[in-house]
Every structure is written in structure tokens, then in C-alpha cells.
Amino acid sequence: MRSLMKLGMVAAAAATMLLVSVGPASADPGGDAVDYVALGDSYSSGTGTREYFDSGCQRSHHSYPAQLAVQHGYTLTFDACSGARIADVRNEQLGNLSAETDLITVSAGGNDTGWTDVLVSCARPWPWTCWGDIDRAENFIRTTLPGRLDALYTDIAAAAPGATVIVVGYPRLFNGETCNFAARISAGEQERLNAAADLLSDTTEAVAADFGFTYLDARDAFDGHAVCDDVEWLNGLSNPIGESYHPNRLGHDGYTREVTALL
Template sequence: MKFRRLITGAATAALVLGASLLGPAGAAAQPAAAAEVYVALGDSYSSGVGAGNYDSGSGNCKRSANAYPQQWAAANSPSAFHFTACSGARTTDVLANQLGPLNSSTTLVSISIGGNDAGFADAMQTCVLQSTASCVNRMGVANNYISNTLPAQLDSVYSEIRSRAPQARVVVLGYPRIYQLNGSCIVGISEQARGAINNTANHLSDITSKRAADHGFSYGDVRSAFTGHEICSSSPWLHSVTFPIGDSYHPTAAGQTGGYLPVFASHA
């Protein structure tokens, strides 16, 4: 009799244990997903220049609480978040100054880089201050750089990211087109110059997308997200020439929230 009770008790315990492992639907219990370890790299489009609310401790890097990496981290509570993106960064700056937090535990990386290498800010200055012909010529120089020099520089950065963070999902973010053509602007640079600027932005995005894909990284193309929100649109998410001057041609807080954040989140 006692032996039978022991068997019955053991069977009951086994059933209870089995139910707890299977869960309410009878499915095998899954281990809890590991918390994200997120590292945000890149240039001013990732640090959040133009979006305001900067971390005073970030100095000239101008890391904004409104930047898409900071917003994603606030919403998703990763177990660790390292924000090293910096205004003005080029590929060499990423390699020299931003990759320290990457390691085998890193699960998620974001990066936008390449615009400064191609001299896009200098080219924009040429377009604003000089003639249409000078603008078109300067954008041609940038396009040549993007085609022939930038790919190897991107490869160096992407290869180093993968070497340091072999398990991470890497999301490369591109750049928006700057102007809505035939839009609401009645002063400023010519429509031909605006078209040349957009063509260079498109070329930069296309080359970056190809290099990201060749490294097995996801590419977050923000051009569609910013369509209807370029400069000269009725609801721009990009600053035109403004003060402080460094904010010019960068996403506003709305551009980070409505443009970059959902594109990144869809790949993260």
C-alpha cells in the first residue's frame, strides 16, 4: 500500500513538472531570449546632430537623446548599450575611436558612415555658396570618390566590426535624399543643383547598400521613409541652412523619430 502511494505521488509530481515545462498550451518551454547588447556606431546622422537635447558629456560628438539609437535603447531596454557615434566621423575615426565596446557578446550593431569620407558637407557648402555649375562639378567629384575609393573604406570598417563582434546582427543605415524636387522652395539654390545633390545622395546609398550586403549585413534604406519630408516639402524632417550651422542638412528630432527609428527597428 505504501509502495503504491509512493508510485502515485511520483507520477503526480511528474505530471505537474511536465505541465510546467510544457506550459499552458502544452508546448515545450523555450529558454528566455538573451538580452541585447547594442553598440551604436557612426557619424552625425547616428549621433543625432540636428535633433537637439545633446548629452553634455559627449562634447563635440553631439550625441542626442532624440537620436534613433538612444530612442531604440530606451524602448527596448538592452542589457548593455554603448553609444559611440560621433559628429564628423569618417571611416578612419570609426576604426580608431568607436569599436572598443564590440566583442563576442555584442548582439546588435548599427552604423551610418561614408558621407564625410565622400566630402558631402564640403560639397553642400559649394552648392550653397557658389554657382550651379560649381555645385554640379563638386557633386561629380564626390560621386567619383563614392564609386572608386569609398567601397574599400567601407569594407575595412565592416570587416573589423565582424571580426570583433562575430555574433552580432549589423544594421547599416543609409542617408536620405536632401530635397523634394519641384517643391515649395522659392529661394535658395537652383533646381539643377538640388537634383545633383539628390543624385549624389542616391549614389552614396546604393554603394553603401551593396557593400553592406556583401558583408552579410542588413541595410536600412531611409529614402522611402523621408519621401515627402525632404527640404522643400510641406513637412521637412531635415534642416535647411540653419543655426547652429552644423545642424544644416541633418535630420530634425522628427526625422530621427519618424525616419531613422522605424527603419532601424525593422532590421534590429
């Protein structure tokens, strides 16, 4: 999602190609490497893993797209970029799609909802509350987001008509506990934020289904691994601040397994 340090800015970067050589067992029956394009925002670029080969877009070798390429021998075009909104994906990331594209993953929509601003508001100390911010985000998800996703998926389907498309969803972030007193998000606020995440997931899944795209629902996989759980797959409030509330390396390992199960 949009970097907490760079609200209002979208990093622009050229596509990064990762060409991976593997043994014959990973090749497809025709002997050609699978042409894989990773699209989307920070949940796909790898923000939260704390190690990046492209600092502008925060692309990481620990991200699930990079792991998929290594594990399966795919030829990866890594276009996902931290901070990207749906319009950014449409305008800046689709140029490498073609009739030759075999596989696409995409995560998009979180930045459009203003999710980072909502989290910042919820983390403010009592007596501040963020109910209104959550209400506005949910209203956006219901009324505006479906049309934006429809436009994005239309563009993807037209640009790569033969590709398998996996739409990667966002997890719930919270388990109802507070373990970092610098970010005092109350149990009630956490419940509302998780409900908003559910709405975002269900809405995205419904639009993806209209296009015959596969939807990866991350909520079950991340259950028991939220912020403040014993084994966190998500960063809580972090230093640097932009790492906050993103999947860590364990989270991207989990995403890698979940995508693999859908292939």
C-alpha cells in the same frame, strides 16, 4: 555628417553608456538585455536634434540609437560621433565590440565623400555652380569608398562575429524647391545632389550585402519629408549652422521606426 562649423576636425570622446531598465516584455527570451553598440557619424549621434548630452560628439537622447534603447530595453554603448569619417570609426569606436555584442548599427561614408563641402559649394549664390564638386564626390564614391567600407565592415565582423549588423543609409535631402533664399541651391543642383545620394546609398548597400549585413535604405522613409516639404524630417540651412542638412527629431523618430522594422 561632418559639422559645418568644424570641418577638418574630428571630436574624440569616450564611449557613453546608457543603461535602460524596462519591464519583462522588452527582455530577450534568455532574460539578458541586448548588448547594442551604435557606431558612426552625426546621422547616428543625433546632430540636428538641437539637444545634446555630449556636446563634443553631439550625442542626443532624441537620436535613433537612444530611442531604440529605451523602447526595447537594450543596453546601449553609444559610440557614434559627429564628424566621424570611416577611419575614425575604425580607430576610435570599435573598442567596445566583442563576442557578446548582439546588435550594431552604423552609418559611415558621408564625411569621407566631402559631402559638407559639396553642400557649401552648392549653396553659394549664382553664378557659382557646384557641378565639379558633385562630380568629384561621385567619383570618390565609385572608386575609393567601397574599399574603405570593406575595411570597416571587415573590422566590425571580426570584432563582433555574432552580432546583427544594420548599416543605416542616408536619405535624399531635397525635393526640387527653394524655401530658404539664404541657401539658393537650384533645382538642377538639387537633382544632382539627390542622384549623388542615390549613388552613395546603392554603393553602401552593395558592400554591406557582401558581409551579410542588413541595409536600411532611408530614401523611401524620408520621401515626402525632404528639406522644404510640408513636414520636414531634415533641417535645411539652420542656426547654428552645424544643425543644417541633418535629420531633425522627426527624422530620428522615422529612423527608429525603420530600424525597429528590421529587427
